[in-house]
Amino acid sequence: MSPPTSSSSSLAEALSGWPPPVLDPHGPFSNSVTTLAWVLIGGATLIFIGVCVAMWVALYGSDELRARLGGERVVKWFGLILPAAVLLLLLAWGLTMMRGLTTIQGDELRMRVSGNIYWWRVSYLDAAGRELHADANELHIPVGRPVVVDMVSEDVIHSFWVPKLGGKMDMIPGRTNRLKLQADKAGSYGGQCAEFCGGAHSLMGFVVVAHEAADWQRWLAARLKPLPVNLSVDALRGKQLFNEVGCAACHRVAGTDAQGISGPDLTHVGSRQSLGAGILSNTRATLIGWIGDSQSIKPNNRMPAYRSLKGDELNALASYMESLK
Amino acid sequence: MLAACDGPPDRTPTLNDADIARGRQLVADKGCAACHAFPDVKWPRGGLGPSLENFGKQGLIAGRLPNQPGVLMQFVRNAPSQIPGTAMPAIPMTDKDTRDVAAYLLQLKPR
Numbered sequence: 001m002s003p004p005t006s007s008s009s010s011l012a013e014a015l016s017g018w019p020p021p022v023l024d025p026h027g028p029f030s031n032s033v034t035t036l037a038w039v040l041i042g043g044a045t046l047i048f049i050g051v052c053v054a055m056w057v058a059l060y061g062s063d064e065l066r067a068r069l070g071g072e073r074v075v076k077w078f079g080l081i082l083p084a085a086v087l088l089l090l091l092a093w094g095l096t097m098m099r100g101l102t103t104i105q106g107d108e109l110r111m112r113v114s115g116n117i118y119w120w121r122v123s124y125l126d127a128a129g130r131e132l133h134a135d136a137n138e139l140h141i142p143v144g145r146p147v148v149v150d151m152v153s154e155d156v157i158h159s160f161w162v163p164k165l166g167g168k169m170d171m172i173p174g175r176t177n178r179l180k181l182q183a184d185k186a187g188s189y190g191g192q193c194a195e196f197c198g199g200a201h202s203l204m205g206f207v208v209v210a211h212e213a214a215d216w217q218r219w220l221a222a223r224l225k226p227l228p229v230n231l232s233v234d235a236l237r238g239k240q241l242f243n244e245v246g247c248a249a250c251h252r253v254a255g256t257d258a259q260g261i262s263g264p265d266l267t268h269v270g271s272r273q274s275l276g277a278g279i280l281s282n283t284r285a286t287l288i289g290w291i292g293d294s295q296s297i298k299p300n301n302r303m304p305a306y307r308s309l310k311g312d313e314l315n316a317l318a319s320y321m322e323s324l325k
Numbered sequence: 326m327l328a329a330c331d332g333p334p335d336r337t338p339t340l341n342d343a344d345i346a347r348g349r350q351l352v353a354d355k356g357c358a359a360c361h362a363f364p365d366v367k368w369p370r371g372g373l374g375p376s377l378e379n380f381g382k383q384g385l386i387a388g389r390l391p392n393q394p395g396v397l398m399q400f401v402r403n404a405p406s407q408i409p410g411t412a413m414p415a416i417p418m419t420d421k422d423t424r425d426v427a428a429y430l431l432q433l434k435p436r
Binding site: 281296315 | 357370372410414
């Protein structure tokens, strides 16, 4: 049986499927990367065939052909001039392409993603670069409009990569890199940390959700309004536990006493598609599994296992998380 | 005489027409592996709930209920109604879904 995929939807989507996401661009920036990839694959195939032919000539060709193949001219052209020209052209192409992926025109939307061991802090910025809204592990963008994402790191080097939407960009401590993303079609796109950053690096996923432009405006407007406060009895108990158990030391829920910032912001965790940074679907069951023993799912992540919590307490906490839309 | 030790007779429809592959996909979709280890799922292998390796040969569900198809179907979609206070949430599913999941679980072997 093939491995089931949905419990790890975004991660699986980022890295597998046919065509492979790196060759299946859904926006102008990833498109230019994919074009270059095809040219490289095509060029490498031509060179491979050329080398095979030369080898065949060297072994079985007529004496005249073999003499020519061994001549100085072949070495000069195919060993020096052609490779140098190809590499120079590729360098020029690559540098121009990188300019296109990173040059800022000024009318783009601005966002910031900060790499953390092993999750992503997300900020939506205004034109001046001030934070409008904080979130984690999921980035919402409008379709058809370029977004400039500031790439920073709060600990080690990470690399941000959403293969269907753009290039790959390192997140280096003490430095701000920029990368442009754009989606041409609404939908969810998987991402993945692409620079080894520690034990759970392979479980450091990401989700980009592209909305139609009007839907995105509505989404942002809703996010900037304060949360409604009518919680169910179960969720209220969860909210109380959230502070008692210590969750609030690391996690923030806007509008409450919970203001920890060393873990992902949970103000809207209930509306997220994934848990644990793009690795689990977001259901009651996965919430409970994550809260109770995240270490068994994502070893060495910074959240301890809370195995001392009882079944009803886990359910209450999960209920509170679900209410945070 | 020995048969009597197996608990009350199971009067639910048979699992014969259940689709094991579909049950497995449902188990993945619902996120069961976030709490349970399955012999045929590499990741995740959640540690909060008991491992379900060799579950097909297990006598009891959650150490308390007889491991029979009918009981198991009740349990997988509404665990709290069977064992109050359990961490396992109710997981709403149709009758067919429940049957497929139970059929998948009942054929689980050691890893």
